[in-house]
Amino acid sequence: xxxxxxxxxxxxxxxxxxxxxxxxxxxxxxxxxxxxxxxxxxxxxxxxxxxxxxxxxxxxxxxxxxxxxxxxxxxxxxxxxxxxxxxxxxxxxxxxxxxxxxxxxxxxxxxxxxxxxxxxxxxxxxxxxxxxxxxxxxxxxxxxxxxxxxxxxxxxxxxxxxxxxxxxxxxxxxxxxxxxxxxxxxxxxxxxxxxxxxxxxxxxxxxxxxxxxxxxxxxxxxxxxxxxxxxxxxxxxxxxxxxxxxxxxxxxxxxxxxxxxxxxxxxxxxxxxxxxxxxxxxxxxxxxxxxxxxxxxxxxxxxxxxxxxxxxxxxxxxxxxxxxxxxxxxxxxxxxxxxxxxxxxxxxxxxxxxx
Amino acid sequence: xxxxxxxxxxxxxxxxxxxxxxxxxxxxxxxxxxxxxxxxxxxxxxxxxxxxxxxxxxxxxxxxxxxxxxxxxxxxxxxxxxxxxxxxxxxxxxxxxxxxxxxxxxxxxxxxxxxxxxxxxxxxxxxxxxxxxxxxxxxxxxxxxxxxxxxxxxxxxxxxxxxxxxxxxxxxxxxxxxxxxxxxxxxxxxxxxxxxxxxxxxxxxxxxxxxxxxxxxxxxxxxxxxxxxxxxxxxxxxxxxxxxxxxxxxxxxxxxxxxxxxxxxxxxxxxxxxxxxxxxxxxxxxxxxxxxxxxxxxxxxxxxxxxxxxxxxxxxxxxxxxxxxxxxxxxxxxxxxxxxxxxxxxxxxxxxxxxxxxxxxxxxxxxxx
Numbered sequence: 066x067x068x069x070x071x072x073x074x075x076x077x078x079x080x081x082x083x084x085x086x087x088x089x090x091x092x093x094x095x096x097x098x099x100x101x102x103x104x105x106x107x108x109x110x111x112x113x114x115x116x117x118x119x120x121x122x123x124x125x126x127x128x129x130x131x132x133x134x135x136x137x138x139x140x141x142x143x144x145x146x147x148x149x150x151x152x153x154x155x156x157x158x159x160x161x162x163x164x165x166x167x168x169x170x171x172x173x174x175x176x177x178x179x180x181x182x183x184x185x186x187x188x189x190x191x192x193x194x195x196x197x198x199x200x201x202x203x204x205x206x207x208x209x210x211x212x213x214x215x216x217x218x219x220x221x222x223x224x225x226x227x228x229x230x231x232x233x234x235x236x237x238x239x240x241x242x243x244x245x246x247x248x249x250x251x252x253x254x255x256x257x258x259x260x261x262x263x264x265x266x267x268x269x270x271x272x273x274x275x276x277x278x279x280x281x282x283x284x285x286x287x288x289x290x291x292x293x294x295x296x297x298x299x300x301x302x303x304x305x306x307x308x309x310x311x312x313x314x315x316x317x318x319x320x321x322x323x324x325x326x327x328x329x330x331x332x333x334x335x336x337x338x339x340x341x342x343x344x345x346x347x348x349x350x351x352x353x354x355x356x357x358x359x360x361x362x363x364x365x366x367x368x369x370x371x372x373x374x375x376x377x378x379x380x381x382x383x384x385x386x387x388x389x390x391x392x393x394x395x396x397x398x399x400x401x402x403x404x405x406x407x408x409x410x411x412x413x414x415x416x417x418x419x420x
Numbered sequence: 421x422x423x424x425x426x427x428x429x430x431x432x433x434x435x436x437x438x439x440x441x442x443x444x445x446x447x448x449x450x451x452x453x454x455x456x457x458x459x460x461x462x463x464x465x466x467x468x469x470x471x472x473x474x475x476x477x478x479x480x481x482x483x484x485x486x487x488x489x490x491x492x493x494x495x496x497x498x499x500x501x502x503x504x505x506x507x508x509x510x511x512x513x514x515x516x517x518x519x520x521x522x523x524x525x526x527x528x529x530x531x532x533x534x535x536x537x538x539x540x541x542x543x544x545x546x547x548x549x550x551x552x553x554x555x556x557x558x559x560x561x562x563x564x565x566x567x568x569x570x571x572x573x574x575x576x577x578x579x580x581x582x583x584x585x586x587x588x589x590x591x592x593x594x595x596x597x598x599x600x601x602x603x604x605x606x607x608x609x610x611x612x613x614x615x616x617x618x619x620x621x622x623x624x625x626x627x628x629x630x631x632x633x634x635x636x637x638x639x640x641x642x643x644x645x646x647x648x649x650x651x652x653x654x655x656x657x658x659x660x661x662x663x664x665x666x667x668x669x670x671x672x673x674x675x676x677x678x679x680x681x682x683x684x685x686x687x688x689x690x691x692x693x694x695x696x697x698x699x700x701x702x703x704x705x706x707x708x709x710x711x712x713x714x715x716x717x718x719x720x721x722x723x724x725x726x727x728x729x730x731x732x733x734x735x736x737x738x739x740x741x742x743x744x745x746x747x748x749x750x751x752x753x754x755x756x757x758x759x760x761x762x763x764x765x766x767x768x769x770x771x772x773x774x775x776x777x778x779x780x781x782x783x784x785x786x787x788x789x
Contacts, residue, residue, distance in 0.1 A: 076435070077492055077664055077700050079485035079657075081708035142788070298788040305787045319781055329773040332780050332787060333722040339788075340701035361694030368691075410687060417690035420674060 082347050085131070092135045099143035106147060109136070110179030114149075115156045118284055123160040129350035130284045134291040134342060141295020142302075144395050148182050150292050150402075154190070154285045155183030161277040188405050192286040192360040192415055194279035195407075286359050287346050289406050290366040294338045296399045297370040300377035301331050303391045307381045324380055331373045338366050361416035367403040374399040430482050434471050435489040438463060442497040451498045454618055457534065457580060459499050460507075463490070464534030470508045473516065477524060478532025484711045488657045488703070495661035496668070498751060502618060503577045505658050507531050511538035511585050514649045515599070518637040527583065527599065539581035539602075541572040541623055542646065549771045551587065551595075551646065556625060558588040558596060564632035566590070568598065568606075568625045576765075578602070578609050578621035585649075586625070587642055594640030598630045605629075616758040647717070653766040654720040655710065656703040656727035660696070662762075663731040666755050667692055670738045679741045692734055699727050718779035725772035728762040735759035 098105045109115070117133040119125020133153055140149050159165060159173050175181030305328060308318040318324055345362050348354035374396045378385045385392035406412060441462055450456045463469045464478070471486040473479025480486070487508070494501040512531045515524055530536035547553035556570025568588055578584070581602050590596040600607070606628035612620040637645050673679050674689065702723040709715045735755040742752040763769045780787050 077488070077660060077696075077703070079431075079488040079492075079700070079704055079707060081701075081704035083708060302787055305781055309781070309784065319777075325777045325781065326770065326773040328781060328787075329776040330725075332776055333726055333773075335788065336722060337698045337702050337726055340705055341698040344701050357690075358694075358697055361690055361697065365691065365694040365698060410683075413687040413690045414683065416694060417686035419693065420671075420686060420689060 082344065084343070088131060088135050091132060092139060095136050095139040096142070099139060099145065103143065103145060104147065105145075106182070107179045109149070110177065113177075115152060115176050118153060118157050119160040125160060129346070130287050131343070131346040131350050133284075134287055134346040137288050138291040138295040138298075138339070138342065141292045141297075142299050144296065144299045144391060144398060146394075146398060148184050150189065150285065150288045151185050152176060152183040153288055154185065154281055157281040157284055158277055161280050185405070188407055189285050189289060190278045190282045191407055191412070192282045192356045192363065193418075194275065194277075194282035195415075283349060283354065283356055283359050286363045286406065287342065287349055289402060290338075290345070290359075290363045291342045293363075293366045293370040293399065293402055294335060294342055296395055296402065297331070297335045297366075297373040298339070300370075300374040300392065300395045300399070301328065301335060303385075303395065304328060304331075304377040304380040307385070307392075311382075318380075327376060328380065331376060334369050335373060338362075338369060342366070355419075357416055357419040360412060360418070363406060364409060364412035364416050367406065367409055367412060370399045371403055371409075430480070431486045431489055434468060434480070434482065434486045435493060437466060438468050438490050438493045441466070441468070442493055442499065445497075447497045447499050451500060454500055455580065456494075456500045456503050457537065459494075460503065460534030460537070462534070464532055467532070469504070469534055470512060470528075470532040473512070473528065473532055477516070477528035484707050485704070488655075488661075488707060491657050492661040492664070495658075495665040498665075500618065501658055501661065503537055503580060505653065506540055506577060506581075507536075507538045509655070509657070510540055510649055510653050511583065511599075513652045514585070514597075514645060515636065517648070518645055519599075520633075522633065523599065523636070530582070536582035537577070537580050538583045538585060538599075539575050539578045539621075540649075541575050541578075541584045541586040543572060543574045544570070545573050549768050551643075554587060554589065554595075556586070556588045558590045558598065558630060560591065561629070566598070566630040566635075568600070568628040568630055570625050572623040572625070574620045575623060576618050576620065578623055579611070584623065585636070587646060590640060590642075592640070595642035595646070596639050597636040597642040597645055598634045599636050600628065600630060600634055614761075616761055617754050648715075650767055651715050651717055651720040652710070654724035654772075655706045656699065656723040657707070659724070659727035659731045659762055660699050660703050662755070662758075663699070663727065663734040664696060666731070666734045666738045666752070667696060669749075669751060670734075670741050673741055679744050685741075688737055692730075692737060695730050695733075699723075699730050702726055718776050721767070721772040721775035724766055725769055725776070728766075729769065731762050732759040 098108050102108065113126050114133070114136055116125040117128045117136070118130055119127070121127045137149055137153070140147065156173065156176060159169055162169070165173065172181055172183075176183065305319070308324050308328065311318045313321075319328075341362055345354060345359055349359070374392075377392050378396055381390075381392040384390060387393060403409070442459070445459055445462055447459065450459050460469055467475075467478060467480050468490060470478060471480040471482045471490065472484040473481075475481050491501055491504060494504060508531060512528060515527055519527070527536065527538075531538060542551060542554075544554045544556065546555075554570070556568065556572065558566040558568045561567050566588075568586065570588065572586065575584075584600050584602050584607070586598045586600055587595055588598060602609070606626045608624040608626065610622045610624070612622055614620045636642075670679075670689070674681070674685075679685060702719075706715065706720055706723045709719065735752075736759070738752045739756040742749040767775075
């Protein structure tokens with residue numbers, strides 16, 4: 066609290082928090098790791114990434130969401146397809162459960178040792194801890210041996226005979242009888258078949274689950290925003306490489322005004338979002354963030370990253386459409402990451418909570 | 421039980437004092453007459469017009485963000501803020517950094533107290549974004565004096581200005597800056613009605629004599645001084661303050677239930693709110709750089725582009741919401757007419773993007789370092 070006793074609804078925050086030198090050092094190290102190895106899972110485990118956001122009471126490093134956001138943003142810039150935000154969210158959820166069931170403890174140990182990864186096939190919880198359940202994902206695309214899915218959702222209500230419609234589960238992908246194919250909105254007939262699901266995989270359910278989802282939602286939103294911003298930055302770099310190296314009609318494409326200014330515009334927007342996500346993470350860590358502002362930032366990042374990655378495809382020409390080439394891969398990653406937090410309009414409506 | 425005292429926040433204190441003064445002042449008349457000079461004097465008497473300037477020049481030696489709070493309060497009280505932008509932020513800052521000690525002592529306290537005002541006289545008819553096309557000349561005469569001839573266009577608040585910062589060609593086609601008293605013989609100002617409330621002006625220099633002490637900085641270095649001045653005009657503080665105040669006016673309509681409260685409207689407002697928050701991050705960064713003497717041209721251009729585009733979008737939404745009852749809100753209508761000029765003044769949007777492209781795309785360096 067300060068001297069400001071005015072009661073205006075909103076003042077601009079003119080204060081700037083310069084980058085923390087330690088976080089900047091972390092950023093450079095992470096960038097270095099990605100230059101060496103695109104699948105740097107073990108390096109992340111060795112540096113204790115999964116414990117960054119956990120309080121020391123839960124065995125975590127208590128570095129706050131700021132440090133994790135730095136890592137995730139660099140992962141985006143490296144177009145890293147690994148489920149970093151999913152796994153960090155999984156760890157945060159486990160961190161919210163005071164007494165972990167035996168299976169969950171095994172999962173946590175596996176994550177810390179770099180043997181297990183977490184996926185949320187129904188999508189990550191949103192800022193307010195809600196779930197959209199509209200993600201389309203096939204579990205068989207992932208490593209079936211070392212992965213864990215965390216199906217959080219509404220559609221398991223009847224099968225588990227719980228009183229509430231939310232629950233947190235951790236299920237080994239290789240479980241007998243489990244097959245996850247295409248998931249539809251909860252109101253539809255879901256095709257998720259958990260078969261002989263073992264109740265021991267249920268971490269927490271009902272009201273307790275809602276509480277935990279709410280507790281992690283904002284941090285997840287900040288991390289997913291950072292990932293989307295990083296991916297969009299990667300799209301810009303890829304497009305810039307292309308327009309700088311390609312000559313058409315005797316002129317480097319970068320010198321044609323339309324692509325030049327279009328790319329400059331993307332640079333500004335992603336630069337601005339990079340600053341904003343850093344501020345949002347710092348605000349969360351200092352307890353001054355608001356869920357509506359975080360939702361707004363996520364929605365804006367999602368909308369902008371989709372447009373920037375789409376424009377990067379255009380600037381890259383037909384070459385960018387080759388599936389294994391970087392612009393196409395980034396375009397897909399942005400789409401999955403954006404859809405992973407629900408439909409854009411739902412994100413915006415969450416952001417409109419301030420009204 | 422003892423409690424820790426509240427941390428002293430001088431910027432919040434500046435805001436509180438400015439807010440109090442503006443609440444009691446006749447801001448309505450200042451807005452109607454497009455003459456904020458009485459407001460400047462009111463704040464200047466309390467060292468609140470340029471609180472970030474050194475005490476000896478009429479400031480309070482506070483961080484530059486204190487100035488932002490002043491501009492924001494101007495916008496919230498509908499006080500025309502452009503005279504502040506020109507006098508304090510553009511001309512005043514340029515003198516602070518580049519003027520001789522004699523010039524600073526002569527001009528800055530007068531600007532900070534609201535007893536003097538300044539305008540910028542750069543643009544000419546053929547020279548819009550490309551200032552290298554200017555034809556106004558300064559010819560040397562006896563005793564280190566100069567004879568200035570030419571015509572400047574599209575300046576604002578010119579009749580209210582005590583000083584005009586004029587760019588002219590000097591020897592060897594170099595550019596030099598002159599700070600001229602606007603009542604000097606040979607200067608003629610003509611008003612040109614504009615779309616926005618504040619009219620443009622055309623200023624003719626007919627063999628105007630400039631004294632040696634009117635030269636700002638080093639002779640022939642006007643171009644680099646201009647570049648730094650333009651960067652100071654591109655902090656985005658004024659654009660963001662305006663955008664925020666227009667957004668708040670729109671929210672007030674929402675709260676009053678006078679606009680259609682459907683899903684699309686909610687999303688529109690949420691999107692603007694998010695962009696305003698993101699814009700604040702950019703503006704805060706530029707202010708931080710300024711404070712630390714590390715202003716970067718591309719970051720200033722990015723901030724100007726982002727905040728001015730946003731202000732235009734906010735004005736457009738505000739106008740759309742205000743028109744739902746079929747009535748014309750004078751404040752919102754003024755915003756609608758003012759906003760397009762924001763994409764031109766202080767450097768066009770295209771020039772801002774070109775600056776960013778020059779810094780970030782040319783060469784082989786990383787685009788997003």
